[in-house]
Every structure is written in C-alpha cells, then in structure tokens.
Amino acid sequence: MYSTRDHTAIPLPDSATSKSKSFSLSRTWKRATRCQKNLIVLVLCLTVISIFVYSSQISKLEKEEAEGLDFVRKKKGDQHKGPSDENVMVAVDLDIAPDPPQNNKVGSKEKNVDHNIRANAPVQASMSERQEFVRGMMRHAWSGYKKYAWGHDHLHPITHKFDNWFGLGLTILDALDTLYIMDLKEEYQEAREFVANKLTFDKDIDVNLFECTIRVLGSMLSMYHLTNDKLYLDKAVDIGDRLLPALTKSPSPVPYSDVNLRTGNAHAPKWGPDSSVSEVTTIQLEFRDLSFITGDSKYKDAVDRVSKHVHDLAGKKDGLIPMWINARTGNFRPSATLTVGARADSYYEYLIKLWVQTGGTESVYLDDYLEAVRGIEKHLIGLSIPNHFTYVGELLNGVNPSAKMDHLVCFLGGSLALGSRLLEKKLPEVSKHHMDLGTAITKTCHEMYASTPTGLSPEITYFNLNEAVKEDVIVKPLDRHNLLRPETIESYFYFWRLTNSSMYRDWGWNAAQAFEKYCKVEGGYTSIKNVMDLRNTKPMDKMESFFLGETLKYLYLLFSDDHKLLPLDKWVFNTEAHPLPIRSSSRI
Ligand code: DMJ
Numbered sequence: 001m002y003s004t005r006d007h008t009a010i011p012l013p014d015s016a017t018s019k020s021k022s023f024s025l026s027r028t029w030k031r032a033t034r035c036q037k038n039l040i041v042l043v044l045c046l047t048v049i050s051i052f053v054y055s056s057q058i059s060k061l062e063k064e065e066a067e068g069l070d071f072v073r074k075k076k077g078d079q080h081k082g083p084s085d086e087n088v089m090v091a092v093d094l095d096i097a098p099d100p101p102q103n104n105k106v107g108s109k110e111k112n113v114d115h116n117i118r119a120n121a122p123v124q125a126s127m128s129e130r131q132e133f134v135r136g137m138m139r140h141a142w143s144g145y146k147k148y149a150w151g152h153d154h155l156h157p158i159t160h161k162f163d164n165w166f167g168l169g170l171t172i173l174d175a176l177d178t179l180y181i182m183d184l185k186e187e188y189q190e191a192r193e194f195v196a197n198k199l200t201f202d203k204d205i206d207v208n209l210f211e212c213t214i215r216v217l218g219s220m221l222s223m224y225h226l227t228n229d230k231l232y233l234d235k236a237v238d239i240g241d242r243l244l245p246a247l248t249k250s251p252s253p254v255p256y257s258d259v260n261l262r263t264g265n266a267h268a269p270k271w272g273p274d275s276s277v278s279e280v281t282t283i284q285l286e287f288r289d290l291s292f293i294t295g296d297s298k299y300k301d302a303v304d305r306v307s308k309h310v311h312d313l314a315g316k317k318d319g320l321i322p323m324w325i326n327a328r329t330g331n332f333r334p335s336a337t338l339t340v341g342a343r344a345d346s347y348y349e350y351l352i353k354l355w356v357q358t359g360g361t362e363s364v365y366l367d368d369y370l371e372a373v374r375g376i377e378k379h380l381i382g383l384s385i386p387n388h389f390t391y392v393g394e395l396l397n398g399v400n401p402s403a404k405m406d407h408l409v410c411f412l413g414g415s416l417a418l419g420s421r422l423l424e425k426k427l428p429e430v431s432k433h434h435m436d437l438g439t440a441i442t443k444t445c446h447e448m449y450a451s452t453p454t455g456l457s458p459e460i461t462y463f464n465l466n467e468a469v470k471e472d473v474i475v476k477p478l479d480r481h482n483l484l485r486p487e488t489i490e491s492y493f494y495f496w497r498l499t500n501s502s503m504y505r506d507w508g509w510n511a512a513q514a515f516e517k518y519c520k521v522e523g524g525y526t527s528i529k530n531v532m533d534l535r536n537t538k539p540m541d542k543m544e545s546f547f548l549g550e551t552l553k554y555l556y557l558l559f560s561d562d563h564k565l566l567p568l569d570k571w572v573f574n575t576e577a578h579p580l581p582i583r584s585s586s587r588i
Contacts, residue, residue: 130509131559135182137516137525138552141543142179142187144524145171151198157523158541166207166216166261169194173219174549177578180226181566182556196231201239204262209246209255210279215545217243217286218578224293225581233293240290240299247302252330253309255280274324274333276343280306281321282350282575285357289580297588307354310347311368318378319371321347322398338395340376341406346575348372349411352419356572358586360422369419373434376412381437384463384472389447390440391463403463405444410457410487411575413442414494418568421498442495445488446507447473455514456482456531475532481540483527484519486550486577493554497568508558515551550577 125133149155149162153170156162172191179188220236223229245264247255256266257275268275284303291300315322315332322336323343340348351369355362380393382403392412393403416438423431448457451473460479464472489511492504518537519525525547529538554577557565571579 125509127505127559127561130505130512131556134512134552134555134559135184137512137520138175138178138182138184138548138556139187140520141524141548141552142175142184144522145175145543145548146190148523151194154545155524155543156541157521157526157543158539160523161541163542166212167203167205168201168207168212168216169199170215171543171545171548173199174215174545174576176219177222177226178548178553178556180223181553192229192231195235199235201235201242201261204260206258206260206265206267207243208279209243209257209259210276210282212239212243213283213286214574214576214578215549217290218574218576218580219549221286221289221293221580222574222578225579236290237294240287244299244302247306250327252327253305254325254327254330255283255306256327268327273328274326277310277321277323277325277332278342278344278346280325280327281310282346284350284354285572285574285580288354288357288586291588292583295588300588307365311364316375317395317398318375319368319373320375320379320395335397335399338379338398339406340380340392340409340412341394341404342408345406345408345411348376349415349575352415353572353574356418356422356582357580359582359584361585370430373416373437377437382463382465385465385467386470387472389444389463389472390437391444391461392441393463403465405448405461405463407445407448407457407459407461407482407485408487410441410445410448411490413438413445414487414491416441417491417494417498421568438491439495442488442491442504445491449488449507449511449514452531453534454482454518454528454531454537455510456518456528457485457488458531459483459485480530480532481527482519482531483540483542484515484525484544484547484551486546486554489551489554489558490577493558494568496558497563505558508555512555546576553577 144157145155148157148160149171151169151172152162153165153167154163155171172194176188176191176195179191217236217239220232220239224232224236239261242261242264243259246257246259246266249264249266250256254275257269257279259266284307287299287303291297309330310321310325313330313332315334317338320338321344322332322334323339324333324336325331326333338344348369351365351372355365355369360366376392379395379401382391382393382401383389384391384403391403391405392409393401393405396402416434420431420434420438423434445457448461449455452458452475458475458480459482460476462474462476462479464474489508492508492511495501496504496508515525518531518534519528519539521539524543527540527542527544529540530536566573566579570582572582573579
C-alpha cells in the first residue's frame, strides 16, 4: 500500500525501490477521482511556484545585504572612532560593497553606470598594487579622452561627446605632469606632441583668468621644471603674456575675471559685476614663478600688487575675506558670505603656499594666514551633534552662521598640516594646534565619504546641530552630486607624507575603489548626480580635467612609498596640483 512513510523513505535512487514507488504511484493516480487529480495538480503547481518565489526573494535579500552592509555598519557603529582607533581601519577596509556580479550586461535595465566594464578593484592590495591600480585608472581616463574628445577641453564619457570651455585641450594640459610623474611614456608623448604641434593660444576667445592660470600656466610651468624642455617655457610665457591684460587693464589692483586671449580685452564676468576673491588671489604662485624663470619682474609685480591690495583692504573679519570683490572699485562686496568654500577657498590655501614658495621669507603671507586660521576657528568652526565632527561652516551675509561645508573646503586639512610642519620650530604651539585642527577637519572630510552608501562625498554637506536628530551628516537633494573632486584625497596625501599614518592611505584607497565602482564607464570616469543611492547614481556624463590633473595624481602620490618623489620641502603644489619649485628668496 502507498503510504506517506513509503514515499519519504526513499532516500537513494535504488532502481528496485524506484520502480516499486513509481508503480504504486501510478496505481494510486489511476484510482483517484477526477476531482482528486485536479486537487493534486493544483497542490503541485502551488508548491513549485512557492519554491521559485521564495528562492528568488532570498537571493535578492542576500544581494541587498551585501551591498548595504558596510553603509549600515558605518552609520551604526563607527562614527565615534578617532583617527588612531584601529577599528576605523577595519571598518574602512569593509567600506566598499562587494563587486557586482559578472553577468551584469552593458545596456541592462539598471539606470546606473554599467557594472560590466568596471575593473575589479581588490579590497586588499599592497601599496605597489594600489599605485599600479591608479595608473590603470589614469590610462583608462586618458584612452577614453583620446578616443572621444581629443583636443577638446572635457570628455563626456557616456555619450562620447565633448565640450569646449576655452578650446585649449584642457584635459591634455591638466594631465601632462600626472602622465609624466606616473611614467606613462606613450601617453605622455602623445600629450607633448599635442602641445608642440597643435596647441595655440592665439585664439579669439574669452577665458577665465584664474582657471586658465591654474590649469594652463600652472601645467606649462610644472612641465618646464620637471623636464627642462624649452617647449613648456615658451608656452608658459605665451599664455602668461596673453593673460596679463586681465591684471594690467583693470582700473584697480583687482584683476578682471575674464580676458580675451587674442585681443587682450578684459572684463568682469558676463553674469555679474564682481570677481570671486579666491580667483584674484589664486594666480600668484604661477605668475611669480614665471618671473623667477624668465627674470622678467612684470608678472610678479602684477600679482604682488593684487596681494598687497587685498592685504590692506578694509572689510575683512578677523582675517576672513568676503567672497566677492569688484575690479572697478577694488572693494569687497559688503555683507558677502564668509566661507572657506567656493569663491574664497584657495585664498587661504595660497597665503600659506606663497610663504612656502619663497622659503619662508615673506612674513606678510604667514601673518595673514595665521590671522585667517584664528578667524576660521572663531567664526566658522563648529562641532556636529551627536558625534562632534569638526566642520568648517559659513557666515551667510557675513553674520548668520550656517553649518554648511563644501567639499572644496577639504583642502584645508592638508594646508594646515603643511603649515604645521613648517612652523614646528618657529611656532611649536601653533604648529601642534594646526595639526590637531587639520586632523579633525580631514576626519570630517573622510566622514563625508564614509557616511554615504556609495562611499563618495556629496558636493555639499550640512552638519546637524539639533539634539533631537541622531545623524551628524545631512545631505540635501540638490547637493548630492560628486564631480570627481580632489580636495579630500589631497589632504590624505599631505597627512600621509607628514605623519606616515597608513590610515590616510586606506581612506584614499576606499575613495579610489568607490570612484572605480560608481564613476567608471567604458569611455572614462563620469561625475554622478546622486551619491546617496548606489542603485541610481545618475551619471552626469562629464569628466573634469582636474580628475586627471589632481585627483589621480594625489592618489598616485599617496600610494608612493617614495617621499623623495616631489618632496614637500622642495616643491609647492599649485591649487590644481601642478608642482612648482620652492625658492630661497623672493628675489628675481
Ligand atoms: C580645481 O580646479 C582646483 O582645485 C580649484 O582650486 C578648486 N576647484 C577644482 C577642483 O575641485
């Protein structure tokens, strides 16, 4: 007789028992009524469907858990831990979600960047592997640019289009010294060939003085210093002369923001009367260097005049500068916002670097820098709730505090570390204090990355000051983009060089992997619109030239064991990461 027990007691595919089972089953089936048969078929169908639904739910849950685990871990447990806490490193090692399955195809329904072409970034890798990995990133960015945007300013790596801001091949110029430093010989030769045979500055175009100085002049100067190749000196002089009218044609010592490369016609921005203060105070390292190498003081005189004017100008608040300045009147715009973010950032960066550039001989820059850091601490620094992250906020209209921090501010940790090291003997207490402040700010910048699901920082972060809220970091919907910016990596680089703490290298490695995972596409690397949703990052289809000029260069240097590769006591990096030599005096 057929029984449940008989049925379940058939563990092995023994032919005799199988036969007798099938025999008894078929007899039972034949004896069953039509209604019983229908019922059995229905039960079998329902069982098969349930098994299928259950197993697909399980695998979906497993995948979600794998992708979200580290974010949850970070949110729950790791915010309190200080830089010296080893657990941070463990948590950071776990910070990146596992690689996506290999069978994700190009053109899959997922709106995100395509997974299939993402390289496998190993979670654990030796320093030389990390460095080699970054070289691979550079090669990938370069080959996409070369294939789809050669000679144009920026690549759109998804649509394979390009844009021209100045029409000078900005990505090539920004990338030159990175290629050279990474010893990517073939790529470097392609770039040099472009400069030698294709690049001309004799163009009827209006360019932004600041952007053209830091990217184009800065690059040509660096390349000249690194290679001694006269090609770059000639190009540096050419572009320097074409930019100079922005400074000399202005009715005040404050330069116009824009200048035509062919006609020398200079003017304020088309959209408003004022220049950003960061722009007019972040051209000095480059023009001074041009004077040092040519022996012609006209470049240095022009930019020193701007610095002196801003130094003397009324309207600062404890060393903090309002963000707008007018080239006609020479004055700050009253009641402008005080910030270390956009439109003011590199004013502070260049104060300390100008002092460094001439071997610590121009104390006016150091004095202004020290005063500014005191001002930053007095008016802009705050601690978030509940975990006391040190943020650098803003004073809106010069008076109203806001706990808003741009990613751009994240250069500050590195600059404080650099200044601190150089002030060790001269001002030991200040040095220690600046190092602590820089450390805290850099930890906050790391949190901006580590607290998002993608492991990439948003463009702007707000810090919580409300006791009732349990999250320190607030990201507003319109601030969720990541433009492949370098500032946090830049600070990791300084801290690695100056403290030898490998924690910064691990933090940098996490960021590199996140760029690889969420920004890499077939044509290069893309900015993304939403760092808060790892399933829908909304690629923006733009690869900024500073990704090659700065972000990848600082990553490469971060993973270099060789402190003699561009040592910080011999080279000062301009704000676009182009290294210039440190001199022993300001004499030309
Ligand atoms: C770069 O052009 C420079 O680092 C500049 O100082 C700020 N903006 C970009 C990178 O974010």
